[in-house]
Amino acid sequence: xxxxxxxxxxxxxxxxxxxxxxxxxxxxxxxxxxxxxxxxxxxxxxxxxxxxxxxxxxxxxxxxxxxxxxxxxxxxxxxxxxxxxxxxxxxxxxxxxxxxxxxxxxxxxxxxxxxxxxxxxxxxxxxxxxxxxxxxxxxxxxxxxxxxxxxxxxxxxxxxxxxxxxxxxxxxxxxxxxxxxxxxxxxxxxxxxxxxxxxxxxxxxxxxxxxxxxxxxxxxxxxxxxxxxxxxxxxxxxxxxxxxxxxxxxxxxxxxxxxxxxxxxxxxxxxxxxxxxxxxxxxxxxxxxxxxxxxxxxxxxxxxxxxxxxxxxxxxxxxxxxxxxxxxxxxxxxxxxxxxxxxxxxxxxxxxxxxxxxxxxxxxxxxxxxxxxxxxxxxxxxxxxxxxxxxxxxxxxxxxxxxxxxxxxxxxxxxxxxxxxxxxxxxxxxxxxxxxx
Amino acid sequence: xxxxxxxxxxxxxxxxxxxxxxxxxxxxxxxxxxxxxxxxxxxxxxxxxxxxxxxxxxxxxxxxxxxxxxxxxxxxxxxxxxxxxxxxxxxxxxxxxxxxxxxxxxxxxxxxxxxxxxxxxxxxxxxxxxxxxxxxxxxxxxxxxxxxxxxxxxxxxxxxxxxxxxxxxxxxxxxxxxxxxxxxxxxxxxxxxxxxxxxxxxxxxxxxxxxxxxxxxxxxxxxxxxxxxxxxxxxxxxxxxxxxxxxxxxxxxxxxxxxxxxxxxxxxxxxxxxxxxxxxxxxxxxxxxxxxxxxxxxxxxxxxxxxxxxxxxxxxxxxxxxxxxxxxxxxxxxxxxxxxxxxxxxxxxxxxxxxxxxxxxxxxxxxxxxxxxxxxxxxxxxxxxxxxxxxxxxxxxxxxxxxxxxxxxxxxxxxxxxxxxxxxxxxxxxxxxxxxxxxxx
Numbered sequence: 001x002x003x004x005x006x007x008x009x010x011x012x013x014x015x016x017x018x019x020x021x022x023x024x025x026x027x028x029x030x031x032x033x034x035x036x037x038x039x040x041x042x043x044x045x046x047x048x049x050x051x052x053x054x055x056x057x058x059x060x061x062x063x064x065x066x067x068x069x070x071x072x073x074x075x076x077x078x079x080x081x082x083x084x085x086x087x088x089x090x091x092x093x094x095x096x097x098x099x100x101x102x103x104x105x106x107x108x109x110x111x112x113x114x115x116x117x118x119x120x121x122x123x124x125x126x127x128x129x130x131x132x133x134x135x136x137x138x139x140x141x142x143x144x145x146x147x148x149x150x151x152x153x154x155x156x157x158x159x160x161x162x163x164x165x166x167x168x169x170x171x172x173x174x175x176x177x178x179x180x181x182x183x184x185x186x187x188x189x190x191x192x193x194x195x196x197x198x199x200x201x202x203x204x205x206x207x208x209x210x211x212x213x214x215x216x217x218x219x220x221x222x223x224x225x226x227x228x229x230x231x232x233x234x235x236x237x238x239x240x241x242x243x244x245x246x247x248x249x250x251x252x253x254x255x256x257x258x259x260x261x262x263x264x265x266x267x268x269x270x271x272x273x274x275x276x277x278x279x280x281x282x283x284x285x286x287x288x289x290x291x292x293x294x295x296x297x298x299x300x301x302x303x304x305x306x307x308x309x310x311x312x313x314x315x316x317x318x319x320x321x322x323x324x325x326x327x328x329x330x331x332x333x334x335x336x337x338x339x340x341x342x343x344x345x346x347x348x349x350x351x352x353x354x355x356x357x358x359x360x361x362x363x364x365x366x367x368x369x370x371x372x373x374x375x376x377x378x379x380x381x382x383x384x385x386x387x388x389x390x391x392x393x394x395x396x397x398x399x400x401x402x403x404x405x406x407x408x409x410x411x412x413x414x415x416x417x418x419x420x421x422x423x424x425x426x427x428x429x430x431x432x433x434x435x436x437x
Numbered sequence: 438x439x440x441x442x443x444x445x446x447x448x449x450x451x452x453x454x455x456x457x458x459x460x461x462x463x464x465x466x467x468x469x470x471x472x473x474x475x476x477x478x479x480x481x482x483x484x485x486x487x488x489x490x491x492x493x494x495x496x497x498x499x500x501x502x503x504x505x506x507x508x509x510x511x512x513x514x515x516x517x518x519x520x521x522x523x524x525x526x527x528x529x530x531x532x533x534x535x536x537x538x539x540x541x542x543x544x545x546x547x548x549x550x551x552x553x554x555x556x557x558x559x560x561x562x563x564x565x566x567x568x569x570x571x572x573x574x575x576x577x578x579x580x581x582x583x584x585x586x587x588x589x590x591x592x593x594x595x596x597x598x599x600x601x602x603x604x605x606x607x608x609x610x611x612x613x614x615x616x617x618x619x620x621x622x623x624x625x626x627x628x629x630x631x632x633x634x635x636x637x638x639x640x641x642x643x644x645x646x647x648x649x650x651x652x653x654x655x656x657x658x659x660x661x662x663x664x665x666x667x668x669x670x671x672x673x674x675x676x677x678x679x680x681x682x683x684x685x686x687x688x689x690x691x692x693x694x695x696x697x698x699x700x701x702x703x704x705x706x707x708x709x710x711x712x713x714x715x716x717x718x719x720x721x722x723x724x725x726x727x728x729x730x731x732x733x734x735x736x737x738x739x740x741x742x743x744x745x746x747x748x749x750x751x752x753x754x755x756x757x758x759x760x761x762x763x764x765x766x767x768x769x770x771x772x773x774x775x776x777x778x779x780x781x782x783x784x785x786x787x788x789x790x791x792x793x794x795x796x797x798x799x800x801x802x803x804x805x806x807x808x809x810x811x812x813x814x815x816x817x818x819x820x821x822x823x824x825x826x827x828x829x830x831x832x833x834x835x836x837x838x839x840x841x842x843x844x845x846x847x848x849x850x851x852x853x854x855x856x857x858x859x860x861x862x863x864x865x866x867x868x869x870x871x872x873x874x875x876x877x878x
Contacts, residue, residue: 193626228605
């Protein structure tokens with residue numbers, strides 16, 4: 001730069017001073033803004049992080065110590081690591097796939113518009129949308145509605161979901177959920193409870209004792225009289241038979257015979273009662289209805305939120321990558337094609353390497369973006385799993401303003417977050433320098 | 438705790454809606470001998486109330502105007518009461534009277550030197566008409582600053598009478614009875630409880646009722662002030678009792694996991710909605726608001742209430758909340774402000790709002806016949822009958838980081854506990870660790 005040249009400096013010191021003054025004057029507004037909006041807050045946060053919650057007592061590095069020992073903060077740091085490791089790579093990959101595919105379809109613009117659309121939705125709204133999408137109740141959450149629909153197509157609906165044996169009358173419920181009773185007498189009563197009387201099949205009739213006979217017979221019945229009353233475990237007026245329940249007669253582990261209960265709940269086997277045989281009502285008839293997947297439970301909540309994040313950002317990645325794709329020299333691709341390369345080979349060996357700089361930009365942007373992820377997690381994660389899904393930015397906010405009111409610890413977290421972002425920033429600046437040179 | 442504030446508002450809206458009969462003439466019956474001694478004074482009063490609650494409170498203000506001649510202007514502060522009051526005071530233009538909910542906020546205001554002590558006339562009236570516990574809730578360092586005008590009852594179990602009828606059971610009076618009733622209900626095909634565990638405050642309220650009845654008011658106070666740890670045997674015992682409910686798939690719709698996926702409005706809907714999925718739900722008197730407003734059901738016929746039953750031979754708990762009037766230091770009309778609070782301490786003012794509905798008074802002198810329906814009367818009676826054993830919501834008195842923040846502290850620890858009720862000691866240890874951190878700060 002000419003200003004630094006010593007010879008000219010000696011020649012016209014006054015002009016130089018004027019130059020400097022002018023330069024300073026021109027830069028001043030920007031400097032002031034940067035100072036007030038960036039440098040001062042960072043400095044203040046660093047200073048604040050050395051004081052306690054009230055802001056009056058100097059505590060040195062205690063807040064940093066607290067940050068590294070606090071269970072919730074450590075979970076947040078772990079989740080941030082998962083986010084950084086998974087989300088940017090997935091967004092870039094999905095964007096790349098979309099970009100390459102849109103080159104080949106006829107309605108490329110419409111498709112691009114559609115994929116890009118989520119970018120136009122605020123994060124808050126997107127969060128609310130996905131909170132509903134992931135809702136555990138199949139009547140509300142579309143994902144679980146689909147899961148339940150698929151499950152029920154392949155699996156029969158239980159006839160009496162939630163039914164269970166009346167406790168204390170000799171009926172057993174084994175681990176698999178089967179209801180068992182010894183078939184040692186001619187007549188075996190199998191009282192069940194936990195079924196709403198108005199949900200019984202229309203054909204159900206009052207339960208009765210089966211007619212006497214040689215084999216094992218019995219009654220499966222709803223051991224509950226609407227309005228209460230009656231004797232538990234015994235037949236009586238108002239107790240309905242449970243029709244259509246599969247009954248198995250087993251000897252040891254072997255099933256000897258199978259039958260189904262009649263409208264009054266009765267069933268009959270020809271085999272004589274013995275000490276070694278048991279009656280089994282298979283669990284399938286009583287299984288609680290399938291409720292889908294607990295998307296927002298502690299195990300799946302972070303992957304679920306990452307899914308929402310990809311939904312939003314894939315469009316952005318696609319547009320940037322498609323831009324890079326349009327500028328690629330076609331000759332290399334054509335040459336490869338003439339040499340007999342397949343589409344996959346072209347994609348892997350030609351397109352991706354040539355796109356590397358663009359992919360890098362998208363990836364780095366996403367890494368920085370993901371590090372400060374806050375809103376989606378805050379909105380989608382329900383209260384009970386908020387800590388399990390927590391990330392540093394969310395933790396920072398909750399600690400400072402969301403009830404904790406410890407802005408000292410919050411400032412310490414913000415400084416830590418800054419330190420984590422700085423290397424990525426430096427990398428990005430270096431890349432910009434490199435691309436200019 | 439925005440939800441807690443808006444729910445009573447809803448409740449008021451609704452109870453009023455269902456019982457909007459004779460409330461127009463209520464305030465105007467001031468006696469002819471009204472002195473009009475405060476004519477020309479313009480009092481300013483601030484509270485968080487808006488909507489129906491604001492309308493009804495204004496009726497009280499009008500009654501005061503009629504009686505004394507002072508005009509009163511009302512400001513609704515929204516949820517940020519402390520901030521609004523603080524900025525008014527710093528700006529040199531304090532309101533005269535502010536309605537404050539939590540005892541902790543009264544203490545905070547008093548410690549900052551924002552409050553003027555209540556006049557002897559007010560404290561005398563309070564002594565005469567209120568159980569001592571209410572005065573002590575408004576007292577900081579031996580000086581009474583707050584007068585509780587409005588109360589809330591959070592020891593109420595709401596049930597679906599049809600489900601009870603189908604199962605042939607009656608409202609239980611002891612906790613063991615409650616568990617038995619619950620099992621019978623479950624046998625009849627309807628799970629006993631819907632628990633809105635996705636919001637942590639429903640769980641703290643469950644715990645507080647069990648603890649208050651089982652351990653007694655003295656230990657309750659000690660735990661509130663964190664003078665005994667959460668690992669105390671009494672806490673372990675209460676958590677074990679609570680685990681009997683939450684650990685039982687038959688008693689809670691969907692078990693503990695189901696409770697954690699259920700938010701508060703859904704839990705109410707599960708009991709009183711079109712197809713009941715549970716027979717009972719426990720939460721405070723404001724549940725009535727949700728039932729009537731959102732589910733369009735009639736309180737008293739479609740939805741009934743029984744008091745939270747006594748646990749292990751203790752006294753049935755009466756736990757709740759309230760709103761207190763405080764006079765700000767430097768109030769421009771200090772004398773009129775004291776007169777206004779004195780007015781609030783009398784039965785007349787409470788009767789005005791009580792008639793309008795959505796209001797319970799902790800004032801003994803208020804005639805129970807002024808309440809517009811049996812359910813509200815039942816709440817008012819149990820608060821009055823509880824006398825000095827009434828206790829203010831514990832989590833509302835704890836530091837917010839422990840008792841009032843989603844996803845952390847007591848809320849989170851109790852949620853973890855109902856997910857796995859077998860580990861009582863682990864849960865108690867976690868509660869103690871979080872409490873120690875929050876109370877220290």
